[in-house]
Amino acid sequence: MELIWFILVGLIAGWLAGVLVKGGGFGLVGDLIVGVLGALLGGFLFGSLGGAVGGGLLGSIVVATLGAVILVLLLRVLKRT
Numbered sequence: 001m002e003l004i005w006f007i008l009v010g011l012i013a014g015w016l017a018g019v020l021v022k023g024g025g026f027g028l029v030g031d032l033i034v035g036v037l038g039a040l041l042g043g044f045l046f047g048s049l050g051g052a053v054g055g056g057l058l059g060s061i062v063v064a065t066l067g068a069v070i071l072v073l074l075l076r077v078l079k080r081t
Contacts, residue, residue, distance in 0.1 A: 009057070010036030013064035020065070021072045034075070035068045042067020 014035015018026075026034060042063040 009060045009064050010039040013068045016065045017068035017072050034071055038068025038071040039064035
């Protein structure tokens with residue numbers, strides 16, 4: 001069941017990252033995939049830095065969205081080179 005919640009949070013985060021980062025989107029499916037990967041990245045970064053945004057669903061969405069935005073910006077930089 002946790003895997004389903006993780007995927008749902010990642011999908012929401014990917015959609016939000018696509019909305020927040022104008023011009024950096026990869027289409028609906030691409031944004032959703034980036035969101036799931038960004039959720040992993042955000043969880044790793046916040047865990048490594050000892051940061052805590054708060055528990056629950058909202059905190060997970062915030063962390064995953066921040067990770068997805070970072071990932072979209074990194075992919076945008078790599079795409080230009």
